[in-house]
Amino acid sequence: MIRWILDEKFVEILWRIKKNLRARRTCGTIAAMPEKTVPIMDYEGSRWREEFWRGREYEDAVERIALNAFLPPRGKRLVEIGAGFGRLADLYRGYEQVILLDYARSMLQDARERLGNDPRFIFVAADLYNLPFADNALDTALTIRVLHHVANIPNAFAEIARAVRPHGTYLTDFANKRHLKALVKYHLRRHDGRGVGAMNPYSLEPYEFVKLNFDYHPQYIRENLRRVAFEIRATRGVSIFRIGALKRLVPTSFLVSLDANLQSPISNLQITPSIFYLTESVKNGDARLNENLWRCVKCHAEKISMNGETMHCGACGAGFFQNEGIWEIKV
Numbered sequence: 154m155i156r157w158i159l160d161e162k163f164v165e166i167l168w169r170i171k172k173n174l175r176a177r178r179t180c181g182t183i184a185a186m187p188e189k190t191v192p193i194m195d196y197e198g199s200r201w202r203e204e205f206w207r208g209r210e211y212e213d214a215v216e217r218i219a220l221n222a223f224l225p226p227r228g229k230r231l232v233e234i235g236a237g238f239g240r241l242a243d244l245y246r247g248y249e250q251v252i253l254l255d256y257a258r259s260m261l262q263d264a265r266e267r268l269g270n271d272p273r274f275i276f277v278a279a280d281l282y283n284l285p286f287a288d289n290a291l292d293t294a295l296t297i298r299v300l301h302h303v304a305n306i307p308n309a310f311a312e313i314a315r316a317v318r319p320h321g322t323y324l325t326d327f328a329n330k331r332h333l334k335a336l337v338k339y340h341l342r343r344h345d346g347r348g349v350g351a352m353n354p355y356s357l358e359p360y361e362f363v364k365l366n367f368d369y370h371p372q373y374i375r376e377n378l379r380r381v382a383f384e385i386r387a388t389r390g391v392s393i394f395r396i397g398a399l400k401r402l403v404p405t406s407f408l409v410s411l412d413a414n415l416q417s418p419i420s421n422l423q424i425t426p427s428i429f430y431l432t433e434s435v436k437n438g439d440a441r442l443n444e445n446l447w448r449c450v451k452c453h454a455e456k457i458s459m460n461g462e463t464m465h466c467g468a469c470g471a472g473f474f475q476n477e478g479i480w481e482i483k484v
């Protein structure tokens with residue numbers, strides 16, 4: 154039955170039932186995009202908390218349910234990469250050190266205003282492709298609502314895999330290019346003579362629907378995780394009811410409870426807009442956490458000495474500084 158639903162024929166039947174369905178996608182805004190070899194989505198100066206999350210209580214709630222189910226409850230060090238304004242920070246209460254990392258300093262300022270009194274939190278402005286962390290320095294790493302802005306998934310995964318210790322956890326979600334609406338839209342176009350359009354949801358390559366906004370095929374993400382020795386331990390299909398009309402008509406609490414009950418059972422279908430993976434690092438080596446947290450982003454040495462609000466690299470002499478509670482650790 155499940156396999157049948159996944160078959161293209163199922164989508165053709167849907168086409169006959171509902172001819173005029175229109176798939177609509179929303180995406181973030183690009184606040185700034187520095188000239189780099191790999192472009193980076195930068196939310197500097199954006200009013201993400203106020204503007205994006207208003208009306209998205211359903212998405213926020215169902216993502217938290219998936220994270221609560223997946224997150225190892227305790228550990229020494231956790232980093233959330235692309236943590237933004239710290240929306241999910243309250244979920245990390247079981248960790249001794251919580252590093253909220255983002256490319257955009259202004260987002261971290263927002264996070265610090267709300268969380269800065271808690272000494273467990275460290276705020277870091279840095280680049281995902283060149284993390285300021287030593288090898289095996291993290292028990293748990295997360296990228297939530299981040300991969301859809303990542304132009305080079307293999308490099309990003311390799312860098313995260315380096316910093317997570319053997320048997321540590323990497324938890325991520327991604328925007329699924331073969332979600333149900335995309336499948337329906339694809340077959341509608343095939344049948345009404347408009348052609349198939351730019352996006353084939355069955356193909357494996359990333360689909361950049363707006364500059365620096367990518368949807369991924371689950372198999373593409375799985376293969377890239379496997380290449381860096383992240384083994385998938387559990388999957389959840391999230392936000393199946395992310396449909397404007399439905400959200401307006403049905404009470405949020407009801408949609409959330411339905412979503413929560415469906416996340417595991419429907420995960421194999423791979424038709425939800427968002428998919429969450431819980432992975433474990435199966436790379437070789439000592440499973441103990443590296444006591445050193447930092448490494449130099451210029452020369453990659455771990456010879457870092459700390460002095461108040463200054464970080465100094467003993468190998469290349471580079472210095473990095475904390476400014477109003479936020480470490481700036483970029484090349």
Ligand SMILES: [Zn+2]
Nearest residue numbers: 449452466469
């Ligand atoms: Zn250095």
